[in-house]
Amino acid sequence: MKKEELFARIEKAIIEGRKSEAEDLAREAVKAKLDLTEVIEKGYVPGIQKVGDLWEKGDYFLPELITSAECMKAAMAVLQPELDKAKIQTRSRGKLVIGTVEGDIHDIGKNLVASMLSANGFDVVDLGADVKLEKFIEKAEETKADFICLSALLTTTMLGQKKAIELLKQKNLCGKFKVLVGGAPANQKWADEIGADGYAENAMLAVKMVKRLMGA
Amino acid sequence: MIKTIRPKLELLSRRLIEKIIDEAYEILDKQGIFVENKEALKLFSQAGMKVDKKTHRVHLKRRLVEKCLATAPAVIKLYDRTGERDYTVGGDEVHFDPGSAAVTILDHKTGEERKPETKDLVDFSRLTECLDNIHFQSTGLISSDVPHPIADIYRLYIGLIYSRKPVVTGTFRVESFRPMKDLLAAVRGGNKELAAKPLAIFDACPSPPLKWSNLTTQSLIDAARAGLPSELISMGMTGATSLVTISGTLVQHVAENLCGVAIVQLAKKGAPVIFGGSPSSFDMRRGTTPMGAIETMMIDAGYAQIGKYLNLPTHAYMGLSDAKTNDAQAGLETGLGAVLGALAGVNVISGPGMLDFESCQSLEKLVIDDEICGMAYRLIAGIAQREDPIATDKFEGFTPETQFLSMPHTKKWYRMEHSYPLIADRDTYDAWVALGRKPIAERASEHVEKILRSNPPALVEKDVRNELTRILTAYAKDNGIASLPALP
Numbered sequence: 001m002k003k004e005e006l007f008a009r010i011e012k013a014i015i016e017g018r019k020s021e022a023e024d025l026a027r028e029a030v031k032a033k034l035d036l037t038e039v040i041e042k043g044y045v046p047g048i049q050k051v052g053d054l055w056e057k058g059d060y061f062l063p064e065l066i067t068s069a070e071c072m073k074a075a076m077a078v079l080q081p082e083l084d085k086a087k088i089q090t091r092s093r094g095k096l097v098i099g100t101v102e103g104d105i106h107d108i109g110k111n112l113v114a115s116m117l118s119a120n121g122f123d124v125v126d127l128g129a130d131v132k133l134e135k136f137i138e139k140a141e142e143t144k145a146d147f148i149c150l151s152a153l154l155t156t157t158m159l160g161q162k163k164a165i166e167l168l169k170q171k172n173l174c175g176k177f178k179v180l181v182g183g184a185p186a187n188q189k190w191a192d193e194i195g196a197d198g199y200a201e202n203a204m205l206a207v208k209m210v211k212r213l214m215g216a
Numbered sequence: 217m218i219k220t221i222r223p224k225l226e227l228l229s230r231r232l233i234e235k236i237i238d239e240a241y242e243i244l245d246k247q248g249i250f251v252e253n254k255e256a257l258k259l260f261s262q263a264g265m266k267v268d269k270k271t272h273r274v275h276l277k278r279r280l281v282e283k284c285l286a287t288a289p290a291v292i293k294l295y296d297r298t299g300e301r302d303y304t305v306g307g308d309e310v311h312f313d314p315g316s317a318a319v320t321i322l323d324h325k326t327g328e329e330r331k332p333e334t335k336d337l338v339d340f341s342r343l344t345e346c347l348d349n350i351h352f353q354s355t356g357l358i359s360s361d362v363p364h365p366i367a368d369i370y371r372l373y374i375g376l377i378y379s380r381k382p383v384v385t386g387t388f389r390v391e392s393f394r395p396m397k398d399l400l401a402a403v404r405g406g407n408k409e410l411a412a413k414p415l416a417i418f419d420a421c422p423s424p425p426l427k428w429s430n431l432t433t434q435s436l437i438d439a440a441r442a443g444l445p446s447e448l449i450s451m452g453m454t455g456a457t458s459l460v461t462i463s464g465t466l467v468q469h470v471a472e473n474l475c476g477v478a479i480v481q482l483a484k485k486g487a488p489v490i491f492g493g494s495p496s497s498f499d500m501r502r503g504t505t506p507m508g509a510i511e512t513m514m515i516d517a518g519y520a521q522i523g524k525y526l527n528l529p530t531h532a533y534m535g536l537s538d539a540k541t542n543d544a545q546a547g548l549e550t551g552l553g554a555v556l557g558a559l560a561g562v563n564v565i566s567g568p569g570m571l572d573f574e575s576c577q578s579l580e581k582l583v584i585d586d587e588i589c590g591m592a593y594r595l596i597a598g599i600a601q602r603e604d605p606i607a608t609d610k611f612e613g614f615t616p617e618t619q620f621l622s623m624p625h626t627k628k629w630y631r632m633e634h635s636y637p638l639i640a641d642r643d644t645y646d647a648w649v650a651l652g653r654k655p656i657a658e659r660a661s662e663h664v665e666k667i668l669r670s671n672p673p674a675l676v677e678k679d680v681r682n683e684l685t686r687i688l689t690a691y692a693k694d695n696g697i698a699s700l701p702a703l704p
Contacts, residue, residue, distance in 0.1 A: 061501050062455075063455065108456050108503070109503060112503065155319045156364060185575075202502065
């Protein structure tokens with residue numbers, strides 16, 4: 001198979017959300033000893049970008065979005081060890097620590113955002129739900145993250161977003177990480193009020209915002 | 217006289233109902249269900265069920281759940297604050313109550329949602345008290361001017377002072393049940409008296425899929441032992457926290473609710489429990505949970521039919537809207553929900569007043585919805601024969617000059633056969649223009665003000681009020697809260 005044909009098939013597999021095919025094609029690329037960075041940049045990334053376009057056009061809904069994101073993840077799980085073996089640094093677009101704040105077990109929205117960011121080439125450290133505020137900061141420091149993303153579904157737990165920012169201030173870490181907030185009760189006004197760096201209404205807008213904040 | 221038919225909506229065939237129930241039992245047995253409460257796990261263990269204490273997973277056998285269903289009452293009686301008026305929750309009786317636990321109120325003057333305060337809670341209770349088609353009150357607003365640890369008990373406190381109607385409520389914290397029950401007992405004059413004449417329903421929501429949290433399980437156990445009815449509020453979101461098909465979501469709904477029934481009956485045999493819910497169709501575009509979606513209402517009518525099949529009282533979140541203001545969408549979704557819920561014979565229908573996905577209450581919407589509920593009641597009263605003969609005798613001696621308006625027959629029946637709304641616009645175009653072309657929200661707002669102005673608060677007796685205040689203040693103090701907002 002020609003390189004270009006492989007890239008086209010990869011792109012199609014991602015757009016159509018066919019997981020085993022996305023994995024098989026990754027294995028094929030490894031076997032053919034192709035430049036894996038090129039495979040990612042010319043096959044997988046255009047695929048997920050098209051998925052984003054289809055979403056914006058209103059053709060794709062959440063199930064398609066998530067399925068494609070999971071295909072990306074599966075393919076990357078095949079490619080990453082090979083990249084590591086060859087000591088190739090892929091171009092990370094940025095690192096994020098994400099989680100639902102303490103007292104809140106709702107993680108659907110957070111999972112959507114994490115999947116879409118990860119599919120779009122960001123390093124995502126997902127801490128899960130009901131995460132202690134200190135944990136966000138610890139993990140962000142440990143992994144040298146660019147962003148801390150705080151999700152909350154309840155009006156009571158969204159106060160945790162405010163507290164996390166206060167905690168960062170106390171620790172003099174404010175400029176070090178950009179703080180993003182999201183979840184049903186949050187909005188831009190709330191983000192401004194508590195001094196967050198960004199708010200996005202949905203997973204696709206979150207990807208756009210993070211790209212913008214990274215200057216990408 | 218020919219018997220009047222009570223119009224009824226049934227979406228499921230008997231075969232489909234039985235299949236849904238069978239699959240729910242199979243899941244409860246084979247996959248089990250998570251119950252994150254030690255006491256409940258102990259009850260299940262004692263009843264011979266397989267319990268994994270580490271993962272909190274319990275495998276429920278059909279025979280146990282069926283035994284529990286057999287002891288759960290088919291009909292519950294709820295009593296108002298005076299203890300004199302009772303409401304039957306069961307059969308095809310329908311009672312509307314305002315949608316509960318809103319975190320915002322739509323401020324009519326600014327048109328914006330804002331955080332509710334004590335005065336809003338008082339107005340809300342007083343207004344509910346005056347609306348004839350809203351039979352129960354609900355602790356519908358969360359007051360932002362009291363600290364969070366007492367937010368749940370505070371709204372019950374206000375409701376009990378300002379309205380006589382039975383209350384649909386619930387706990388936010390495990391510790392809150394006790395003081396909330398104490399408030400209710402103070403109104404009745406004792407725990408025994410409260411159990412004999414329940415004044416409140418406690419909502420308890422499982423966390424989909426297939427999990428009962430510690431808080432809500434404890435609420436089921438505590439309410440059962442106090443003789444107070446629990447309302448099981450399963451809330452799968454199609455394709456997000458439950459299967460995407462309506463029938464698939466119903467299987468999970470039934471499984472979660474059956475586990476709730478079992479917890480209640482194991483805690484106290486014969487304790488009242490209502491088969492309810494707040495599921496929704498999940499919007500695959502926006503990730504939201506539209507309560508005004510027709511599919512949401514289909515899930516509601518579906519599980520209500522199953523609840524009836526299981527011989528339990530039923531509840532649903534219907535008659536509410538996802539609109540952000542009192543516009544056409546608000547009326548459309550509320551009207552559909554209230555009418556479908558009433559046709560489905562749902563016993564407790566929570567929703568009136570509510571906007572924005574169960575998050576915002578509006579006083580204006582509440583009075584509009586009261587009128588909608590009135591229409592729903594009229595519909596289910598059906599078409600009656602009324603007289604025998606129906607018409608022939610009235611047409612005796614008929615001429616083109618025959619007057620219907622002045623017939624004694626007209627005067628006798630017109631108020632029973634027809635309703636006359638205060639808010640819906642039935643004016644001619646010219647009259648509407650002359651009255652200032654007011655949109656419905658404007659007319660509703662004037663009506664709200666008129667009701668609050670002309671009806672003195674239905675205050676609880678002084679000594680009971682003092683006792684309620686004593687209980688609340690003591691509980692606040694235990695939580696480190698020294699002062700509470702003054703009541704108007």
